[in-house]
Amino acid sequence: MSTVRVEADRESCISAGRCMAANSSVFDQDDDGIVVVRTTHPAPEHRDSVRKAAYLCPAGAITLRSAP
Amino acid sequence: MTVDTALLPSYPQDRKCPYQPSPGYQELGGEGPLHRVRLFDGKWLWLVTGHSQGRRLLADPRMSADRSRADFPVVLPRFEAPIFKPLALIGFDPPTHSVHRRLLAPDFSLKHVRALRADVTALAHRLIDRITAKGAPADLLNDYALPIPSMVVSELLGVPYDDHEFFEARTVDLLQAKSPEGAEAAGQALWDYLDRLITAKERDAADDGVISRLASRVDGVDLTRDDLLRIALALLIGGHDTTSQMIAMGVVTLLEHPDQLDLLLADADLVPAAVDELLRVVSVTDVSGVRVALEDIEIDGYTVRKGEGVLVSSSMTNRDPEVYPDPYRVDVRRTAGSASRQHMTFGFGIHQCLGQNLARMELEVAFTVLFERLPTLRLAVPRADLAFRKGGTMQGVHTLPVAW
Numbered sequence: 001m002s003t004v005r006v007e008a009d010r011e012s013c014i015s016a017g018r019c020m021a022a023n024s025s026v027f028d029q030d031d032d033g034i035v036v037v038r039t040t041h042p043a044p045e046h047r048d049s050v051r052k053a054a055y056l057c058p059a060g061a062i063t064l065r066s067a068p
Numbered sequence: 069m070t071v072d073t074a075l076l077p078s079y080p081q082d083r084k085c086p087y088q089p090s091p092g093y094q095e096l097g098g099e100g101p102l103h104r105v106r107l108f109d110g111k112w113l114w115l116v117t118g119h120s121q122g123r124r125l126l127a128d129p130r131m132s133a134d135r136s137r138a139d140f141p142v143v144l145p146r147f148e149a150p151i152f153k154p155l156a157l158i159g160f161d162p163p164t165h166s167v168h169r170r171l172l173a174p175d176f177s178l179k180h181v182r183a184l185r186a187d188v189t190a191l192a193h194r195l196i197d198r199i200t201a202k203g204a205p206a207d208l209l210n211d212y213a214l215p216i217p218s219m220v221v222s223e224l225l226g227v228p229y230d231d232h233e234f235f236e237a238r239t240v241d242l243l244q245a246k247s248p249e250g251a252e253a254a255g256q257a258l259w260d261y262l263d264r265l266i267t268a269k270e271r272d273a274a275d276d277g278v279i280s281r282l283a284s285r286v287d288g289v290d291l292t293r294d295d296l297l298r299i300a301l302a303l304l305i306g307g308h309d310t311t312s313q314m315i316a317m318g319v320v321t322l323l324e325h326p327d328q329l330d331l332l333l334a335d336a337d338l339v340p341a342a343v344d345e346l347l348r349v350v351s352v353t354d355v356s357g358v359r360v361a362l363e364d365i366e367i368d369g370y371t372v373r374k375g376e377g378v379l380v381s382s383s384m385t386n387r388d389p390e391v392y393p394d395p396y397r398v399d400v401r402r403t404a405g406s407a408s409r410q411h412m413t414f415g416f417g418i419h420q421c422l423g424q425n426l427a428r429m430e431l432e433v434a435f436t437v438l439f440e441r442l443p444t445l446r447l448a449v450p451r452a453d454l455a456f457r458k459g460g461t462m463q464g465v466h467t468l469p470v471a472w
Contacts (some may be wrong), residue, residue, distance in 0.1 A: 005369035014169055014418055017178030017425050018410075018442060033173030033180075055408040 005067040006042060006050060008035040018056035023049040041067055071104060073112045079105035079143070079379070080354070083280035085177045086454070087350050088367045088396060089383040093117070097384045102370045105379075113141045113358075113377030114370075117384035119412065121367055122356055125381055126417035131359035133161035133419055138369035140360050141377030146250035151255030154297035155305070157422055165418065167290050168299055172422060175224065181425040184220070188430060191219060192437035200441075205448035213315035213468070214308065216434055217385050220426070225300065226277025227265065234261065239305050243462050255301070255311050262300045267294070278303065303423075310352050311427050314432045318346040320454070320465065321398060322435070323447060328400045333439055341429045342400035348411035349398050351383035354461040356412040357419060385412040393405055393454030442472040 006026060008019070019026075026046055029035040040044035042050055054062040079091035085193045088094075093115075096103045101118025116122045118277065134140060136153045146152070154160070174180065178234055195215055200208045206212070218236060222229040238261075241254035266283055274280040279300050285291050322329045332342045343406055365372045372378060387395035391409050392402070414421035421427070439445065446470035447454070457464040 008447045013230070014166075014420070015173035015177055016420055017181075020178050021425075029179055030173065031165050032170075033177035052408055058416050059418055 003041055003044060003067045004047060004050060004064045007059065007063045008036050008037045008039050009061040009063070010036075012059045012061045014059045016056075016058050016062075018058070019030050019053035019062055022053040022056055027053055028048055035061060071112055073106040073110055076106040076112055078102050078288070079107060079113075079115055080459075082458050083456070085464065086317060086456050086463070086465070087324075087398075088350070089354075089381070089387070093381065093384050094098075094387075094396075097387060101368060101388075102372075105194050107141065107143060108145060109142060111141070111377075113143075113379055114233070115384075116370055116380040117388065118368075119385045119388035120256070121300065121370075122380040122385040122412055123416050124367065125359065125365070125378055126357045126412075126415060126419070128286055128365065128417075129364055130361060130363045131163070131378065132161050132362050133159055133357070133359055134161045134396075137360060139375045139377075141358060141379070143355075143358060143379060146242070146245040146251035146460075149245070149251035149255060151242075151252050151259065153311070154298060156295065156302040158302065160421060164295075164464075168295065169418070169422065171282060171285065171291065172278065172299070172303075175281075175428060176422050178425045181222075184224075185427075185429055185433065188216065188220060188433045189437060192216060192433050193441070196437060196441040203285065205469045206471075207321060208468040208470045209312065209316045209465060210467065212438065213319070213434065214312040216315065217308040217427075217430055218312035221304065224277055224426075225263060225307070226269070226274065226279045226302055227262075227304060231261070235304060236308065239309050242305065242458065243309055244460060246459065258301055258304065259297060261296055266296065266300065306421075307423060307426075309464075310462070311423075311430055313462070314350060314352045314427070314431060316468045317350045317352060317463060318343075318431065318435060318466050319438070319445075319468065321346060321350060323445070324440075324451070325398045328382060328398055329439065332400055332435070336436070337398060339432050339436055340428070341403045343428055344403040344411065344436065345398065345400045346431070346435075347391070347413045347428075348386045350463065351386055351411075351413050352463050353413070354381065354463060355379040356381050356382040356385060356415045357417070380412065380415075382412045382415075406440065425429075444472045445470055 013035040026042045081092045097117040102123040103115045104112050105115040195212050211336045218232050238257050245251035267282050361372045414424040448471040455466045
């Protein structure tokens, strides 16, 4: 199964928190409410919820790339 | 292009059922994703009922939310009021919008909201204690649904809850005004109230909530005192009316779907998904966003021309059958799991509701505590006797008599 690499653009983040609601082991918010990616190469069991996080982000700040 | 607006369907249309869009909207939803509709002033705009189209248009930087623009659509007479023209958090474009949003991010983050949950739960229990002590019937709107978000937003902002009758009534006057003058008078009363409150906080160097924190950040450049007032006004208005009506309308919806209520009561893990389903169905503001096109925009065979207005309907994008099979059915298990679908009730794009995490938490607590404490809750009047808001977009009920 291919894995994904998770990137989050902290500049465009609007702190909606939808990513963290979808998967709080991959996504976190810092004290300012801005997205932090806790693990850039999440385990395969997180794949669906990470995709959901990218879909939910209202600011389009989360990018998923296929990781080698 | 000239459009003969006389032949277009009108917008807005009142609901026949409190939690389903008007039959006229439902008909439009079956005909395609974008529709021209006629407004009160004889002008027209694009009503978007397609979920994918709504998402893309609200995330498109070529769509402006700037309500001070001359070409910004006026959906209802009350939006002619000057108080609505520079509306913070809803009606500014970047870079101003981004500055305001980032200033507020820490207070509305998921983490901060989660930390408030125990206090909100205790508050809900106190309100139920008061309701049971008084005995049936109760007005669930004024005895429960309204005090929860109203007390929470007061505490968060640092607005004295003792003033709640004033700010709640003026907010309803503002949001339900039938004329620009009515809206302006109510908005000005709230503006003057917040102006006095901020002055007192500045004088006392207060440290009691979001307004105090922002008052200390006023620098006349990134944040002016008028910006602070506009933000405080938007937070106070946005922080209680919609959530209270969502609690009330959610209860009406659940009581009419006892099988769904039973599912919810049987499985506490289902509560967040059930709240999302109720948010989808009720679509309490009925609007995901209003914009004006800054350039010609092609979308799925339609052309939105520069200067044309767009209104994304939450009640109808939330019923796009491409995303929600059997969209008019209430199904509290619908949004559970990892499916890539999300209702548009909080909007989308950079203006998505700042308070959505707070609202979700308040709703989860409100429904859970209510039905745990009063499992035999029922309407104290026939549903046909309930009086719902008419003539606008913001849905709601005037009172909600219940017994148990």
